[in-house]
Amino acid sequence: MPAQSKIDMLEKVSASLEASAGLFVIDYRGLTVKETQELRRGLREAGAHMKVYKNNLVRIALEKAEMPAIDDCLEGTVACVFYDSDPAAAAKVIKETSKKLNKIEFRGGITDGQVVSAEEVIAIADLPSKEQLLGQIAGLINGFARDIAVCVNGVSSGLARSIQQVSEQKAA
Known part of the structure; x- marks a missing residue:
């Protein structure tokens, strides 16, 4: 025992x-x-x-x-x-x-x-620690969101510039 x-x-x-x-x-x-x-x-x-x-x-x-x-x-x-x-x-x-x-x-x-x-x-x-990994993931997600916003904004501003150039050419 x-x-x-x-x-x-x-x-x-x-x-x-x-x-x-x-x-x-x-x-x-x-x-x-x-x-x-x-x-x-x-x-x-x-x-x-x-x-x-x-x-x-x-x-x-x-x-x-x-x-x-x-x-x-x-x-x-x-x-x-x-x-x-x-x-x-x-x-x-x-x-x-x-x-x-x-x-x-x-x-x-x-x-x-x-x-x-x-x-x-x-x-x-x-x-890396758990907090560092979460920060890296958040940074990646934020980067993707920013890139998408830039692309979406770029398409609309490019379209606006094209329309303005066409209207200037027709006016001339």
Whole structure:
């Protein structure tokens, strides 16, 4: 029979998995307490949170939640970063902190129910944020509307110029 503390911890891991859209696994060895606090603060602002659980408990919780296994990621000193909705925002915070401190390493994770490698997580971090994508789409739509207005206006003004030239030729 497992100890009650491990059962309670397993429930916490399961609750974190249920409440999140996905997770990234990072190697955080070498971070000071201050650097860890800075990383956690940045993650909170991005709608994510970082937790350090026993790797075996995370494996069991993933199995209970019928999520894919990420056993190769869960080796050694790792932390799980659970994100609420935007994986790119959480991955950007980790990547920026990693560049700044040169101590954090992506191991992999789960996004949209699929296992992702460390390289794929880095690619996710390079994606524009949701707000930037919406702004780009709005700009494209606005550009198309402007182009259509210019074309429609050009046809009517061209027709008006043609009629004026014809009337001037007939008057002459």
